[in-house]
Amino acid sequence: MNRKRGVAGIWILAAVLIVLTAAGVFYYNKVYKPSLEQATAQSTSYNVNGQGPQKTGKRTLIAENDGVSVYKDGDYAIIVHGDTEAEFADWNENFGSTNTRVYLQDFDQNGRSDIILLDEETPAGSNETQPLYGLYVLTPSESGGKDPYTVHYTNAENWLAYFNGIVTCYLSRPQAYPNLLQFVMDYSTTNVQFDAQTGLALPEFRAYYTNAPRAQDGNYADVDSIRLDPAMISYDEDENVAHAQIPVYALYKNADEQQIGNITVGIELRNDTLSIRAKSVVYAPLEELAAAAPQR
Numbered sequence: 001m002n003r004k005r006g007v008a009g010i011w012i013l014a015a016v017l018i019v020l021t022a023a024g025v026f027y028y029n030k031v032y033k034p035s036l037e038q039a040t041a042q043s044t045s046y047n048v049n050g051q052g053p054q055k056t057g058k059r060t061l062i063a064e065n066d067g068v069s070v071y072k073d074g075d076y077a078i079i080v081h082g083d084t085e086a087e088f089a090d091w092n093e094n095f096g097s098t099n100t101r102v103y104l105q106d107f108d109q110n111g112r113s114d115i116i117l118l119d120e121e122t123p124a125g126s127n128e129t130q131p132l133y134g135l136y137v138l139t140p141s142e143s144g145g146k147d148p149y150t151v152h153y154t155n156a157e158n159w160l161a162y163f164n165g166i167v168t169c170y171l172s173r174p175q176a177y178p179n180l181l182q183f184v185m186d187y188s189t190t191n192v193q194f195d196a197q198t199g200l201a202l203p204e205f206r207a208y209y210t211n212a213p214r215a216q217d218g219n220y221a222d223v224d225s226i227r228l229d230p231a232m233i234s235y236d237e238d239e240n241v242a243h244a245q246i247p248v249y250a251l252y253k254n255a256d257e258q259q260i261g262n263i264t265v266g267i268e269l270r271n272d273t274l275s276i277r278a279k280s281v282v283y284a285p286l287e288e289l290a291a292a293a294p295q296r
Contacts, residue, residue, distance in 0.1 A: 001083070003084070003107060003174060003247050004215065008150070008217075009180040010034070012149075019183055022296050025210050025254070026279075027096060029230065032053040033167070033255075041235070042134075045274055052089075053074070053075035053076060053089035053090075055073045055074040055075070055076055056073055056074040057073070058073065059071040059072070059078060060072050060073070063100040063101060063140045064102065065101070065102045065104070066076075066102070066104035066105060067081060067082065068080070068102050068103075068104050068115055069100050069246040070082045070096070071083075072090035072095065072096040072097075075089050075264045076088065076089050077089075077091050077095050077206070078148070079094065079115060079138065081104070081115065084148050086138075086147075086148045086149055086153065087113055091136070091151075091156070092102050092119065092121055092134055094121065095134075096119065098117070098119075098120040098122070098131075099119070099131065100117065100119045100167065101117070101118045101119075101235075102115065102117050102121070103117075103235065103237050104116075105237070105240045105244075106240070107139070107240065107269055108137075108139060108268075108269040110129045110272075112139070112140050113140075113259070114137055114138060114139045114140070114269075115136075115137070115138040115149070116136070116137055116138075116235055116242075117135070117136035117137075117138070118133060118134070118135060118136075118233070118234070118235055119133060119134045120131045120132070120134075121133060121134045121155055121156065125182040125187070128230075130154070130232050131232075132230055132231075132232060132233070132253050133153035133155070133156070133232075133233045133234070134149055134153065134154070134156075134233070135153065135154050135155065135233050135235070135267065135274070136153050137151070137152040137153075137269055137274065138150070138151050138152075139152070139269070139286060143224070150272070152269060152272070152273065152274050153274075154233070154267070154291065155233070155276045156230035156232065156233065157230050157235075159230075159231040159233065159244050159265075160228060160229075160230050160231050160246060161275075163228070163231070163244075163246060163263075163265060164248075165188070166188060166276065167185050167186070167187065167188060167281065168185065168186060168187070168188045168190075168192075169183065169184070169185045169226055169228065169248070170182075170183070170184040170185070170192055170201075170226070171183055171223055171225070171250055171260075172194070172199060172223060173199075173212055173220065173222070173223050174194075174198055174199030174200050174294075175198065175199040176197065176198035176199055176200070176294075177198070177199070177200070177294050178211055178212065178220045178249070178290055179211065179212055179220060180200065180209045180210070180211065180294065181209065181210045181211070181212050181223065181250060182199070182200065182207050182208075182209055183207065183208045183209070183210070183226075183260065183261065183283065183285070184201045184206070184208075185205045185281075185283060186205060192205050193205070198294075200294060200296070204224040206288055207293065208261070208283060208293075209285070209290070209291040209292065209293055209294070210260045210261070210285045210286070210289040210290055210291055211290075211291045213252070213255050213258060214255075215252070215254040215255045216254070216255075221248060221252040221253070221254055222252060222253040222254055222257035223251075223252060223253075224251045224253045225251045226248065226249065226250060226251065227248075227249040227251055227257070228246050228247070228248055228249075229247040229248075229249065230246075231244035231245065231246045231253065231265070232244065232245045232246075232247075233267070240276030241266060241267075242266070242267035242268075243264055243265065243266055243267065244251055244264070244265045244267055245262050245263070245264050245265075246262065246263040246264075246265065247259055247261075247262055248260055248261045248262060248283075258289075259286060260285055260286060260289055261283060261284055261285040261286055261288075261289075262283070263281065263282070263283050264280075264281075264282045264283075264284070265277070265280055265281050265282075266281075
């Protein structure tokens with residue numbers, strides 16, 4: 001990812017994040033276990049005239065790496081690795097249509113090779129400056145039957161909803177320091193407290209500061225709310241690590257919205273679910289906006 005990150009103000013959540021939120025969103029992380037028969041019989045969200053998933057009879061190679069080949073045939077994604085071939089008809093509707101990458105690594109560190117796929121899912125006509133990807137992790141099936149893989153999946157929107165279900169972010173302009181924006185994030189079950197006189201977060205809560213913009217009248221812009229954009233998911237083949245970067249925006253009552261920083265989160269496969277990696281949640285303000293914390 002090419003977005004700038006501040007070098008100051010790195011905060012790490014020190015425990016595995018497991019709680020749910022008051023944010024009003026939910027996480028949908030679908031684990032696919034379709035057999036070839038199920039893939040043929042089940043209908044999908046992109047049925048053609050109610051007929052279920054269709055094949056054209058012509059395979060198109062969309063990605064190849066490390067001895068793994070990925071094909072698309074109509075509504076079907078086809079994975080070929082050595083003598084193993086698997087078909088899936090319930091993946092993202094536009095899977096393979098733009099940019100697909102495939103890797104062979106031991107993603108869950110259990111001594112067995114997994115297949116990792118990044119597939120671009122940037123909505124057509126969106127204003128995203130960076131591509132958005134869906135992440136598929138195919139682990140060898142434990143059943144030993146006709147289902148060679150268990151597929152674990154998340155994407156930009158799903159991961160953001162999952163994150164919002166665990167972490168709450170706060171943005172304010174402290175009344176004693178109108179030239180600053182104050183960003184705080186913590187577990188959703190934590191009651192973050194602020195000093196009634198200054199508006200600063202109490203010392204036990206880690207806060208980060210950026211310079212506040214000015215409105216057209218010359219005064220500092222009034223904060224309306226905070227927005228987190230869909231996660232930009234990436235995979236580092238050399239490190240065998242997946243990350244999600246979540247842009248953080250300040251919304252103002254009397255000025256244009258402004259990106260103020262990024263949250264970076266590690267992704268791991270834990271208990272058969274794609275989850276936030278322990279000690280991996282990091283916030284950094286944009287370098288050009290970062291400000292020193294006020295003296296108390």
